[in-house]
Amino acid sequence: MAAPKSRTSHTRTRQRKAQWLGSLKSPGTTVCSSCGEVTQMHRACPECGHYRGRQAIEKKAEGEEKKRS
Structure with a gap:
């Protein structure tokens, strides 16, 4: 398995994370x-x-709620 040659800096890590989070869409x-x-x-x-x-969906009116007996 490959090992990194040098440590990834905080800035590089945060930039990568920011780009990924920015790509998410609502x-x-x-x-x-x-x-x-x-x-x-x-x-x-x-x-x-x-x-x-x-x-598509039968919605009940606000006044027509089930009454428990």
Whole structure:
């Protein structure tokens, strides 16, 4: 196995780490065409349940919660 010829300096290490952290991107976001909320791309809207112009997830209205008996 190869061994390093000389020690890697703190500056070199930090530069490498900063470049790697800078390359990470946040997930793509888009605006829901139905309700206008910001959502992740290629996923149903968590607020209204729409995806690509149709209802993908049945969301209950705020007043219609399950009553425990």
